[in-house]
Amino acid sequence: MNTKKSSECPLCGGAKKPGKTIFSVELGFGVVVVRHVPATVCAQCGADWIDDEVAAHLEQYVDEARRKHSQVEVFSYA
Numbered sequence: 001m002n003t004k005k006s007s008e009c010p011l012c013g014g015a016k017k018p019g020k021t022i023f024s025v026e027l028g029f030g031v032v033v034v035r036h037v038p039a040t041v042c043a044q045c046g047a048d049w050i051d052d053e054v055a056a057h058l059e060q061y062v063d064e065a066r067r068k069h070s071q072v073e074v075f076s077y078a
């Protein structure tokens with residue numbers, strides 16, 4: 001278990017800052033991409049972490065893409 005401060009990137013030790021990231025998931029029949037997702041981003045290596053509530057919201061985009069069954073679905077996080 002990593003006991004480092006949560007404000008420190010576990011990968012490189014850089015500073016984690018609020019930022020935006022891009023979320024993508026492979027569904028088998030297609031791909032879902034969500035842009036401008038709020039996330040915590042490492043200023044040094046670019047690793048990102050998405051909050052639980054944001055991740056829950058992303059599920060809705062995934063569900064919508066599943067319903068549409070589109071090969072590529074690109075959303076902007078809102």
Ligand SMILES: [Zn+2]
Binds near residue numbers: 009042044
């Ligand atoms: Zn890092």
